[in-house]
Amino acid sequence: MRSVEITHDPISTSLDRDTVAQVKVRFLALNDQRFQQAKQHLSSRQQQCLELLPLLLHFNHPRLPGYQSKATPCGFSNYSPTNQQLQAAKSLAKGFKANTSQARKPPLLALYVMGSTGTIAQSHKSDMDFWLCHSAEIPQSALAELEKKCAALTQWAKDFELDWHFFLMQPEAFSQGEHGELSKEGSGSSQHFLLLDEFYRSAILLAGQIPLWWFITTTEKNAYRKAKDSMIEKGFLRPHEWLDFGPVGDVPPSEFVSAAIWQLYKSITSPFKSLLKLLILEVYLSKYPRVFTLSDRMKMFVYAGQFNTTSLDPYLMLLNELSSYFIERKEFERLELMRQCFYFKLQRSFQSLEKDKRAVELLRAIEQWQWQPISFAHLDASSSWNAQQVMNERRSVINELTASYKSLLDMARHSQPSINVNSQEITVLGRKLHAAFSRTTGKIELINPNISNDILAKFVVLLWDTAAGNWQLYLTNGRWEKSRSPMNVSSNIAELFCWGLLNNIIDINTRIKIQGNLNLTAPEVSYLVNLFSNLELDRYLSPTHTAFTQPAQLSFVAVLTNDPTFLQRDNRLNEKSFELDPLNTSDGSLVKNFSVLSINSWAEVRVQKIGEKLEDLLHWLVGQATTNATVQVRNLSLQSAALIEQRLKLLCDTLLQHTGRHTPEKDAHHLFVTLADEKFLLVHFDHGWQVSSFGSSSDLWQALSQPAPNYRSLTVDPACHHHKLIRASGLTPLTELSSNSIQILFRIDGASAHVYCKDERGSLFYFEQAFHDQDALLKPLHHFLRAVLHRNPIRGAQPMFGIFPIEFYEVLERAETLKLERRHATSAIGNMRLFDLQFCIESLDLALAPSQWQLSAWLNGEAIAPDTGAGLFHTVARTILSHRQSGQRYPCYITDLDLSLCEHQLPHFDQLQTSHYLKLKFQLERALNHALKSL
Incomplete structure (x- = not known):
């Protein structure tokens, strides 16, 4: 050219x-x-x-x-x-x-x-x-x-x-x-x-x-x-x-909305620049479609x-356009905030502009604002503002950002009512905005988006308001004169410390004074500052962009125990060094309350109270997506800290391993049992993970015997193995059993036998019966189980040579530990002088006693018709007694049970389990032997 x-x-x-x-x-x-x-x-x-x-x-x-x-x-x-x-x-x-x-x-x-x-x-x-x-x-x-x-x-x-x-x-x-x-x-x-x-x-x-x-x-x-x-x-x-x-x-109206969302996201780190861009979007849209x-x-x-x-100059043009817009609309407060954002965006002091010959046009434009020198001096000092000033500034900008966005959205929808911006990118941006700006109970809000270089406080007052039941954090000076309003308020002392440390308001050099609560001592304040400082949370606070393409998942969890606020000084915890389990001491649990500090994959930090009972914590843990989260435990009180932290960390790790982490079988739903304050806690799956509490082992066994859709294994909290209640319940040996057979454990206690049955799906049933010798205990039971398997073949099972295994183990105590020894028993009962006693349940209601069920019975193949005026159990008992030469009323046992007519009345999944038969057998035998004794 x-x-x-x-x-x-x-x-x-x-x-x-x-x-x-x-x-x-x-x-x-x-x-x-x-x-x-x-x-x-x-x-x-x-x-x-x-x-x-x-x-x-x-x-x-x-x-x-x-x-x-x-x-x-x-x-x-x-x-x-x-x-x-x-x-x-x-x-x-x-x-x-x-x-x-x-x-x-x-x-x-x-x-x-x-x-x-x-x-x-x-x-x-x-x-x-x-x-x-x-x-x-x-x-x-x-x-x-x-x-x-x-x-x-x-x-x-x-x-x-x-x-x-x-x-x-x-x-x-x-x-x-x-x-x-x-x-x-x-x-x-x-x-x-x-x-x-x-x-x-x-x-x-x-x-x-x-x-x-x-x-x-x-x-x-x-x-x-x-x-x-x-x-x-x-x-x-x-x-x-x-x-x-x-x-x-x-420009389509939908883009104004999507661009506004993008600018809101960018405002997380650059609020002043983003607000300027958001405001020019508003100006453009106000003139739509021209x-x-x-x-x-x-x-x-x-x-x-x-x-x-x-x-x-693009920025001078931007300033002139926005100024004209707000002046025309007479929105002078927004005009001043816009000018403030513009001045911050320059990142130069007024004095430097006065000395810069290249800034004549810029200086002329700024002088039209007619600000007082003190206003420029205040903004020029923003890099050294304290936390309160930064927080006030951020609140003003965030309020304007959200108000401007809502205004843009209303304008866009008015311009195009059918506007739709539900793309994946908008979803990702929406998640980033939610993570940065949404306010929920316990969420830690970061207050300094690159406004001040240092908001660390030298002096802080923590005031306990008894009437309101909360802590209030104030900035103060060396004379302990508090600021007019608190910086933050929470009933959870952990939340305030976490908020102060993450916002770099508090560190180990900050002097903190406690007012209104004698339970929190100066040594514990120092302990708390060090505790939260050493959690090393920074590694979880820089989420990748990819993290926002998926729903948030927990990445870090710190279980916080024993908030000293609520531990009365005259009732402080005593160190139980001689007791291995702080959850089960002679004085009860040493853990009196639970909170949780959590960080998810979107870098949202929350501190929330969980409750006062261990089951509250377990319920929270299994209800969260904690599969890939790092889990730590921190005791907020100096008392018994190491003992409590070690105990709860073992419990949490074991629990999470058996509720989803490293699950050995894809469809397995594991049972997990622990003990706290003399109560059994059972973690189980029922349309989601649940935690149930039981005051006795019999109530626990009732829950363990419930039917299951798939095989489920049992884990007992290893720290509880030696507790007297766990030992008495007989649960510990059951954790060693496998899934490829029906297994029966028995423990001899004098003239009684404690029998623990695990069926093909891991449902557990316990009963106790008189013990004479091993054959008399095992052979009738083996005979009954074989009859059950004949009537109710296990679907999907892989039997050995056509026979599904039934294994017997005796529980023996050796050197204060429980050992399992294999025992062998046949199902042949011909030489035992036992009667072949069969029952058929035609109809039943589990809420009623067996005497009110519709039943049929056979003894040695002959049907037994109930006598007039007497129930079936009395008739069967009288018939059995008439066949006994000794006439003794020792217990009798059912050898076969038909449930085909009442199957629809029993809770089950795709088929009845062996435990159904065992439970009903036990109920029928108890009623029958009661009738036998009454003759």
Whole structure:
């Protein structure tokens, strides 16, 4: 293109060769001014890095920073490095020689830097966002190499204290609505047009092709396409000179909502910058559908002859647009808050602006605010604000952020009632917002989003309000004069310490004074500070982007016991060093209350009270998704701390292992039993994990005997094995049993036998009967079980040689430990002079006594009809007694039981279990033997 003299005269918006040439030189002049302004905020070495960046991407040389491989795409269209860039490259990489031969179609199209770079908002802390535009013909494998190179250049820039972010952009795909994935830095598809608006008004071209958008004045999509086709047809620009991201106009209402959600997310770490962007969205939407964006306004000024950085600074334009909007609406409080956010975004003091000759226009705009010097001084000192000031500022900004978002949502729905933004990206952003801003009981709120550098308090008062039943945390001074209002209030002392430590308000050097509660002593305060400081929570507070694509899962749990607030001084816990289990001492449990500190995969931190009983804690643990969580235990009182922590940690680990973690069988539902305060606690599965409490072993056995859909194993808390109640219950040996047989355990106690039966699905049944000898105990039982298996074959079982195993074990005590020894018994009872006694239950109601069931009975194959006026049990007892030569009334036992007629009246799953037969056999025998004794 021929040399064109730049002018400041208004130019026509019609397309012709002279207009295109004048537009190009004006935008390039503005571009060069911004680039020079950008470098003024950088050190000489940083300037050199920025100037050298296009060359580093243009060439692949092993000695240049960022080099990955020969396969990495390189080479810009419409770019030749300057002599200055070449000399810098040679000084950086000895032996570097520029390869002047260029591909016919270079894979890289352009490199831009956008955002605050080159604007009045740029500071030494500003990061740089680069759009690296590439051809659509680059294969995915080569793009991966290019991404690696950009990552390496990002690391290289850090050595010069530069914060670089690269975004690989394919213009054609972007213009058609295709975007990169949502990430921590990338907004994905949540703000297509509005991101483009920011790009067009702030981007500085560093290398390659110029945006076609500069040359087309219309904002309507169809008109934009026609103008583009006309330019291409007439050849006003050569193909290698331009690229196209499309127009900014016709922003759909749904994008205002999705972009607002993105800005709310960004406000978590950059609240002032995000609020400014959220407010400009509100301005745009208020003019819908005739939205005239700031980039459109900037282009209009360039065409009118104004193309210097002073009048077209993107942030000054933003300030003027927002000021006009709030003044017109007479929303002066919002105007002041906007100005405050703008001032914070500058990250420069008023005094420095007064001394900066380049800031004349900015200073003139700020002076129109008519602020008092004290206002500037207050904001300039924000880096040293205390926690109360930071908290007040954050509250104001967050309130405005949420109010602005609601206003945008109302406007968008009014513009398009059927608006729908339920994409996965919006779901992810919504989760991030929920994690950052939602307020729930016990949730720890982080109050300092990069406002102050240090909000650590030297002095803090913790006041217990007896009437309200809560702790109040106040900032104070060396004279212990409290602030007017408390910083935080909670009934849970752990929540206040956790809140203070995570917000860096409290540390080990903070002096803390307790008022209103004598239970919390100075040594315990120091102990609590150290306790929470040593939890090392930081590792759980930086969630990955991927974590938000899934529902939140617990990643860390600290069980907190014995809040000293509620432990009366005259009734403090006594160390029970001679007792192994602090949950079961002679004085009861040493643990009086439970709380939980939890962190989930979204980095939400909560401290919540659980209750005063161990079953409350167990219920919470099994009700949460704690499978992959790290679990710790901390005792908040100095008394018995180590003993309690060790005991509860073992309990928690064992419990979680058997309720989901490392489950050996996919469909197994495990039973877990522990003991606390002389009560049995059973963790079991019933439409979700449940915890039940039982005051006696008989009640526990009733629960253990319930039918199960699949095999379930039993685990007894190992710390309880030696407790007298656990030993008496007979549970411990049952934990050693397997799932491939019916197993019977018996323990002889003088003239009695304690019998424990585990059926094919792990249901457990216990009964006691008189003991004469081993055969008399085992053979009838074995005979009965074989009859049951004949009537009720176990579905899905893999029997050995056609016979499902039945195993017998005797429980023996050896050196204060219980041992199992295998015993063998046949089912042959012919030589035992036993009667063949069969029962059939035709109908039953488990709430009624067996005498009220409908029954049939046979003795040695002959049916027994009940005598007139006597029940069936008395008739059967009399018949049995008539067959006994001795006439003795010793117990009799059922040898077979038919439940086919009453099966539908029994609780079961796909079929009856052996335990059904055993339980009903025992009930019938008890009724029968009672009748026998009464004769």
